[in-house]
Amino acid sequence: MAPPKRARDTDRNAVVAALTEAYVDGQLDAVEREERTATALAATHVDQLATLLTDLRGDAVDAAAAQLATRPAPRRTPPSSGTSTSSTRRLLTLAVTVALLVGAGVGVRQLFGTDEHDEAVAEQRAQLVSIDDVRLTPEEPDPGDVFADRPTVALEGLDDWAPDEAHVTTLLEQWRAVKRPYVTELRFDENGASITIPVAATTPRTETWTVNDEDPGAPYLWIRDDTLGRGASVIDLTDLDVPRLFDNIGRGIADLNVEDAVLNWVQVGLDPIDKLPQVDIWITNAYAEGARMSTTLSGHVLDEYGFDPDR
Numbered sequence: 231m232a233p234p235k236r237a238r239d240t241d242r243n244a245v246v247a248a249l250t251e252a253y254v255d256g257q258l259d260a261v262e263r264e265e266r267t268a269t270a271l272a273a274t275h276v277d278q279l280a281t282l283l284t285d286l287r288g289d290a291v292d293a294a295a296a297q298l299a300t301r302p303a304p305r306r307t308p309p310s311s312g313t314s315t316s317s318t319r320r321l322l323t324l325a326v327t328v329a330l331l332v333g334a335g336v337g338v339r340q341l342f343g344t345d346e347h348d349e350a351v352a353e354q355r356a357q358l359v360s361i362d363d364v365r366l367t368p369e370e371p372d373p374g375d376v377f378a379d380r381p382t383v384a385l386e387g388l389d390d391w392a393p394d395e396a397h398v399t400t401l402l403e404q405w406r407a408v409k410r411p412y413v414t415e416l417r418f419d420e421n422g423a424s425i426t427i428p429v430a431a432t433t434p435r436t437e438t439w440t441v442n443d444e445d446p447g448a449p450y451l452w453i454r455d456d457t458l459g460r461g462a463s464v465i466d467l468t469d470l471d472v473p474r475l476f477d478n479i480g481r482g483i484a485d486l487n488v489e490d491a492v493l494n495w496v497q498v499g500l501d502p503i504d505k506l507p508q509v510d511i512w513i514t515n516a517y518a519e520g521a522r523m524s525t526t527l528s529g530h531v532l533d534e535y536g537f538d539p540d541r
Contacts (some may be wrong), residue, residue: 236274242270244278248501252288261456264502276298303397354527361460364412385401385404389444393420393496395510401419411467411468412427413428415484416498422446425441425449435456435457435458457484465499465500465527469528471527473530475496488513497512510522510524
């Protein structure tokens with residue numbers, strides 16, 4: 231019997247990208263995604279990775295399965311001219327996920343000394359908000375089939391959506407007025423934004439609303455997410471310094487060693503390990519080379535993962 235094939239970083243990256251797509255698509259919940267992602271990152275053989283995909287479907291899942299079965303294309307092969315722009319953006323976003331989430335394949339640079347780090351952690355802890363201390367948004371009725379009519383809220387000033395300071399500022403100002411400022415996650419990229427909020431009916435839980443670039447004025451309820459326990463933490467969007475965020479995005483594009491870099495996405499949420507508020511800024515290019523910067527909500531840089539071409 232032939233020995234099992236060893237997994238490479240590119241294999242692990244492709245599988246976690248597929249798991250991310252499955253989570254966004256509603257095939258996995260947050261706990262399942264975290265468990266499978268941890269298994270993928272620790273996998274030493276290709277067979278271990280393949281078992282994580284057997285019950286999933288989607289473009290990234292198919293791509294990851296194909297990569298596990300064959301040798302991947304060279305790293306610096308740009309997208310073919312026959313690939314649609316939206317599909318290319320989506321695949322690039324998914325392909326770079328793992329390296330940017332955990333620093334795999336990139337060189338990490340810690341920017342704080344001990345004192346500065348302690349101050350940043352103190353700042354993060356001070357910004358934690360318990361759901362027990364806030365008035366939660368009423369839970370929306372279940373929309374049923376996600377492709378049927380969905381409950382909507384009206385937003386203005388988001389035409390020609392772009393992930394820039396003006397649009398994000400407008401989105402957050404209006405969202406705070408419509409649904410209150412508390413979130414468990416905010417994410418945005420050039421295709422739109424998603425906002426996961428704590429809600430209350432009989433049991434606190436979360437709802438995820440999607441702002442699509444094709445109709446940004448009418449966000450819709452896409453995923454009904456996790457139940458929240460007593461004392462669960464949420465983030466107050468009023469603590470997010472948007473101008474400082476975009477200053478950091480500009481510096482990341484310029485300084486993180488990614489050629490022809492553009493913004494991939496921004497995610498505001500609780501760090502999965504420390505459970506503290508954190509902003510993650512992902513940078514990428516047409517070759518799926520990526521880097522990440524992590525900051526506090528007020529914009530203090532915690533660490534940088536610059537792209538390392540030798541990995």
